[in-house]
Amino acid sequence: MQTGYVLLFWVFPVFLERCCVKRNRLYKTGPHKVMTQQHYRVVEGEMFLMPCINNKVTWYKIGVGREENGGFNLDCGREFLIEAKHSGNYTLLAGKRFLYLQVLDKRRLACYKAEEVDVVMLLAGAGGKIPCPGFSCTISTGVTWYKGNRSVWTKHRDSCVKNGHLHLCTVYQSDTGRYFCDSRFIEQGVEWTFRRPVNVTAIPSKEARSPPRITLPDGSxxxxxxLGKPHILRCLVHFPFEVNFSPQVQWYMNNMDNRILLHTESQDKKRLSFEEFMVTHTSIIQEVTYLHLNHTYTCMATNAVENSSVTVKLKRKIKEKWPSSLIGYQIASLLLVAGLGIVLRVKWLELQLIYISRFQRGKVDADEKEFDVFLSYVWTPPHEEAGLTLPSLSGPESHDSPLEPFNSEHGIGDLRPPEVLIPLVLEDLWGYRLCLLERDMLPGEAYTNDVVRAIRRSQILICVVSTEYLSNSNAVFVLESGIKVLLQSSTLKILLIRTNRTSAHLIQPDSPMPSVVQRALKVLPGLDWNLGHTERATGQFWRSLRKVLPTHRVRHVTRGKSHVHYGQYTTSTETKSWE
Known part of the structure; x- marks a missing residue:
């Protein structure tokens, strides 16, 4: 190998310079033509490449059976290690080209030299020469150079062949690779091609130009x-290119004036680029003690130019059981969950009532319900209610009105309290089956049970809420019973009609209302009794009420005269019969 370097860098500089100064491109050093029969001579143990003819082809060995020929199908352009068994005749599939391959033992060559160079290093940026092995063994009639399966002449670069050697005027990094030297000679009237491989490596320099550079660890x-655990000391070093690269990296422990060499755990090296290698050197402190904290540790890297070193100290790692930020997040999360739990516990009844009354609707079978509406109210003295009248109740029928038109004989235009007007509209005008306490309930020991049963057998409970209503224990009992039934069954609906005499936050009844009633008054659906304020407000109230009410069975009306009694009021209406 050393002989090869001498030949490479110091031999033939004058001839190489003359070749490139004259820019003499010798594409052929002798006649060469494609023949139907070719003879190749190769050396056993070297890499070989079957010649290609125009396109990529496959050579088949002649005289080998189909089963055995699997190992002798040689594609041109595919390198392989030549063996003695490869000797023989080959042909293309078309049978128009033939090749005889003769494999020689290197030690029996007439001009065999043990020190013969088969690896050449060329300095990038300068000129270089690639010798043709065994060229002096024969009287050559011509030499052709290939890099892989492509001729060097196809690369369009300044080069020439002198004495069989390939001279490159300028060496580039891309020149690295395996070249083949085909020298032709005639022996006993047969033209032979002697193919020999040469491995070429382009190098940036022959020697290192700068000291190694340590990128890890950071000395600052x-x-x-x-403590008590192992610690890895890792050193990352970048070395400039060297021909004989042998990196020297070590870890030392500095104890006062002494320097102790640490055991090398591992050392890996790889080539990062054309001009640089990288070495990773690792040593391990098996168990860290307080004594190790008093020492310093130095990574030292050496090459032919200079030494480089980095010194580091060790410090004890303080464990934090819980980072302060993490504790803050946990406490905030805990408080948030606790707060939500408290809110849910305090507002659970309201949330239930909102969900049941507004979103959950069970399927109602009207035939199983005795009443469409259970109406609960407390009589109000007439002088306390503002002057409220229905819209015009006479004249031709108009189905655009929010109410079905009254007959002028009804005479209810003077009925002002909602306790009178609402039952009349629901039962006599809209035809709902109505349950009224003073009419359909008998006082007695089973009164409370009858009230609860009537609520269960009604589709909707309507409570006309006023200050007097919330001060009446019987009325509050009805509302409380309805709330409990609503929580048990999703088929019941509750509607509060608040009169203008009601102000929920100002109500101070004689006896305190049950907590469930106080909380339900805030969330149950309701309508404001504003009848008679404006024609638009009046129409809006009746439309909203009609929308909330359940759908009742179809009725058949028999026209006739009768009287309907509501307390002290009497009104004339039509007699209705139900099916």
């Missing part, structure tokens, strides 16, 4: 360690 930062 102490390394954290845990």
């Amino acid at each position: 930062t102490a390394q954290e360690v845990e």
